[in-house]
Amino acid sequence: MKVLACDGIHDDGLALFRDAGWEVVVSDPIKDPAALASALDGVDAVLVRSATPVTAEAIADATKLRVIGRAGAGVDTIDVDAATARGIAVMNAPDGNTLAAAEHAISLLFALARHIPKADAGMKAGQWPKAGLTGFELEGKRLGVIGLGRIGATVARKALGIGMEVAAYDPFLPPAAAAKGSVPLKTLDELLAWADIVTLHVPRTKETTNLLSEARMRAIKPGGYVVNAARGGLVDEAALLKLLDEGHLAGAALDTFVTEPLQADSPLRAHPKLILTPHLGASTSEAQQAVSTILARQILDFIDTGAVAGCVNLPPLTAEAAREVGPWMPLMSALGRLAARLVPAPTRLHITYAGRTDALDTRPLTRLLVASLLGTASGRITPVNALAEAAGRGLTVAETLGGDGDGFDRLLRIRVEGDGRSREIEATLHRGPRVVRLDGVEIEFDPLANVLLMRNEDRPGMIGTVGSKLGAAGVNIVNFALGAAGDGQARAAITIDRAVDDAHLAELRATPGVLSLQQI
Numbered sequence: 001m002k003v004l005a006c007d008g009i010h011d012d013g014l015a016l017f018r019d020a021g022w023e024v025v026v027s028d029p030i031k032d033p034a035a036l037a038s039a040l041d042g043v044d045a046v047l048v049r050s051a052t053p054v055t056a057e058a059i060a061d062a063t064k065l066r067v068i069g070r071a072g073a074g075v076d077t078i079d080v081d082a083a084t085a086r087g088i089a090v091m092n093a094p095d096g097n098t099l100a101a102a103e104h105a106i107s108l109l110f111a112l113a114r115h116i117p118k119a120d121a122g123m124k125a126g127q128w129p130k131a132g133l134t135g136f137e138l139e140g141k142r143l144g145v146i147g148l149g150r151i152g153a154t155v156a157r158k159a160l161g162i163g164m165e166v167a168a169y170d171p172f173l174p175p176a177a178a179a180k181g182s183v184p185l186k187t188l189d190e191l192l193a194w195a196d197i198v199t200l201h202v203p204r205t206k207e208t209t210n211l212l213s214e215a216r217m218r219a220i221k222p223g224g225y226v227v228n229a230a231r232g233g234l235v236d237e238a239a240l241l242k243l244l245d246e247g248h249l250a251g252a253a254l255d256t257f258v259t260e261p262l263q264a265d266s267p268l269r270a271h272p273k274l275i276l277t278p279h280l281g282a283s284t285s286e287a288q289q290a291v292s293t294i295l296a297r298q299i300l301d302f303i304d305t306g307a308v309a310g311c312v313n314l315p316p317l318t319a320e321a322a323r324e325v326g327p328w329m330p331l332m333s334a335l336g337r338l339a340a341r342l343v344p345a346p347t348r349l350h351i352t353y354a355g356r357t358d359a360l361d362t363r364p365l366t367r368l369l370v371a372s373l374l375g376t377a378s379g380r381i382t383p384v385n386a387l388a389e390a391a392g393r394g395l396t397v398a399e400t401l402g403g404d405g406d407g408f409d410r411l412l413r414i415r416v417e418g419d420g421r422s423r424e425i426e427a428t429l430h431r432g433p434r435v436v437r438l439d440g441v442e443i444e445f446d447p448l449a450n451v452l453l454m455r456n457e458d459r460p461g462m463i464g465t466v467g468s469k470l471g472a473a474g475v476n477i478v479n480f481a482l483g484a485a486g487d488g489q490a491r492a493a494i495t496i497d498r499a500v501d502d503a504h505l506a507e508l509r510a511t512p513g514v515l516s517l518q519q520i
């Protein structure tokens, strides 16, 4: 397995990959999508920070890539939709840098309040720049937090600790979190009119782009301040310069920019009321160590056990739940392949998880079954894109939980329909993966083995005739399971030690009494 680590990923996380036997390739940021595409050749996982954009073009031919890992919080530099469509999991590690980002925002508040950068620059230039650098106290001032998630809530807590009044705007806060929080919530208009300093802690999305537009910044009290240590593009940079020039805003501090690195000739660099840092929010050794190790563990667990944590395009699956469903995974893949052979153009799939269903998270099982059912048709289908791909291809997927397990601890009943056909497979785990019934007829076989499925006239001599033809083809029978279908026909599942070639298959199909024969 191979991981490509771009953008300066802390070595502690990379060591976990090396310990697990992975090849680790370390790279500087790769800005060019074509260059990233070629660097991704043969790569199973790629790790990035904010410098390397992972675009649709970069991953279009990444046939081995299973995970894009963001060693940090914001996934706005990753084309998550394109990754999902290609069946690639996208993971991040937002808990690892919350403190670092929050402390950076607080640092910027102090830097603004006490002119620290100007004071320092003057001192370094041989001056004693005391006059003109009178600041203001943060205690008693009003801080308006936009986005009360991990970082916003941490900033709020720290700001309360230094005696600031704090309120927030976050329309997506879960009601429980809003109810127990010590930070009053306001509408955006109320917050902007109330705050002395507005600080942003939202992700960059279509909705949050230019959240602080010219009109919104005008709604901040004259003499107010803006801090953006969240994402470039949340603040309209041109409008900010205008409002600083007009004197409507007294100052602003930016850690993140529309274009990064910021252009050398950007007018932002020259503005005396602006404090700039080069996207340093997450740049503490603690945060980098944390995000790299959290992310590495998430990716290694996902690949090794199927456990899902910190994934933005798959539902979570705890290690315990992964252990519970793990043994069923090979069965789901095999049943998907079998179902695809029985009904090549499926339009409806109904899965019943019967018997004991407690502690069974069926989501990864259903996704894998669907991926395997569709995967044989074309393209790259994985549990990440299986359900979307099913919807796109007109396959309805339904699931029933519970019901009689027919004496089995757990029994899977899979009905596939399409093209006028309707087939039913019942399967379980019993000394390995086992199909126990096909279309209601009791025949047992291992769906992972080489199997011939036969429908034949229910008359004496059939086993012998087919058996000797297989013998003549040099194929050994491992198991011959036969069940009467009740209509003068029988069904057989013949487990064999190797695949039968086409010529011998044709000969078997031509055997009198054989009504149909399929190799799976």
Ligand SMILES: NC(=O)C1=CN([C@@H]2O[C@H](COP(=O)(O)OP(=O)(O)OC[C@H]3O[C@@H](n4cnc5c(N)ncnc54)[C@H](O)[C@@H]3O)[C@@H](O)[C@H]2O)C=CC1
Pocket (backbone or CB within 6 Å): 072, 073, 074, 075, 094, 095, 097, 098, 101, 146, 147, 148, 149, 150, 151, 152, 169, 170, 171, 172, 173, 201, 202, 203, 204, 207, 208, 229, 230, 231, 255, 256, 279, 280, 281, 282, 283
């Ligand atoms: N400067 C830096 O180095 C760093 C920047 N960040 C940025 O900070 C962002 C937030 O990180 P976390 O707090 O960990 O994420 P989070 O997901 O815990 O919090 C984001 C909050 O924003 C809220 N939100 C979303 N859309 C909103 C909208 N339109 N208006 C108001 N609130 C909205 C959400 O409800 C959520 O509570 C990241 O997405 C990233 O862009 C994160 C780490 C470091």
Ligand SMILES: O=C(O)C(=O)COP(=O)(O)O
Pocket (backbone or CB within 6 Å): 049, 050, 051, 071, 072, 073, 074, 075, 097, 279, 280, 281, 282, 283
């Ligand atoms: O985690 C985030 O969202 C960040 O913005 C941190 O960016 P970085 O990893 O320092 O390039």
